[in-house]
Amino acid sequence: MLEGAGPLAKNIGEERTEAIRTQLGLEEGDACFFVAGDPAKFYKFAGEARTRAGEELNLVDRDRFELCWIVDFPFYEWNEDEKKVDFAHNPFSMPQGGLEALESQDPLSLKAYQYDAVCNGFEIASGSIRNQSPELMVKAFEKVGLSQTDVEERFGGLYRAFQYGAPPHGGCAFGIDRVVMLLVGAKNLREISLFPMNQQAQDLLMNAPSPATPTQLRELALRVVPQPKKD
Numbered sequence: 001m002l003e004g005a006g007p008l009a010k011n012i013g014e015e016r017t018e019a020i021r022t023q024l025g026l027e028e029g030d031a032c033f034f035v036a037g038d039p040a041k042f043y044k045f046a047g048e049a050r051t052r053a054g055e056e057l058n059l060v061d062r063d064r065f066e067l068c069w070i071v072d073f074p075f076y077e078w079n080e081d082e083k084k085v086d087f088a089h090n091p092f093s094m095p096q097g098g099l100e101a102l103e104s105q106d107p108l109s110l111k112a113y114q115y116d117a118v119c120n121g122f123e124i125a126s127g128s129i130r131n132q133s134p135e136l137m138v139k140a141f142e143k144v145g146l147s148q149t150d151v152e153e154r155f156g157g158l159y160r161a162f163q164y165g166a167p168p169h170g171g172c173a174f175g176i177d178r179v180v181m182l183l184v185g186a187k188n189l190r191e192i193s194l195f196p197m198n199q200q201a202q203d204l205l206m207n208a209p210s211p212a213t214p215t216q217l218r219e220l221a222l223r224v225v226p227q228p229k230k231d
Contacts, residue, residue, distance in 0.1 A: 086144050102139045
């Protein structure tokens, strides 16, 4: 039996250490890392640590494109700041199980018909199946504390359009710039962007955004209020 080393192995004992080694198929010289705490924080840290180890140990095959679909996204999540259930991502996507699931299941257990396409760790497409039912839309928003009146006021156009009988539909949008970035081996979108912006969201090549003329402001019923000068 191989002997484990490190603080975790010392705390859980030889028997449990051996069980972990066997389950993960670890051999002599292999390492296994554990993270714990708030999942919303440690999963990102774990992913970055994995990427860093792969880069430094030259374990990354830079001549391959590996693609996968990410599915079964949570429909709701717990909002710790407001102490309530909130939408995890897209509030207009279809919950798996439909109306029956919304009425009978724990909201935090619901999955959504949402999906991402990922290539070499970069999201290149994102999409969902649309929640096209007005009744289902209202029920989904009620779970986060919004009434039918709130839905009609905030999303009236979509709500009324679906009352005409929109068929089930969905789709996805591809990030062509990210695909190009991967194809040319760039590390940052700014390297392949036709019109990159600086940290002030300015396009220096096109001189945008440029100041609006008084005529343009009048057409939009807008008025610019100069910021007071700081002493």
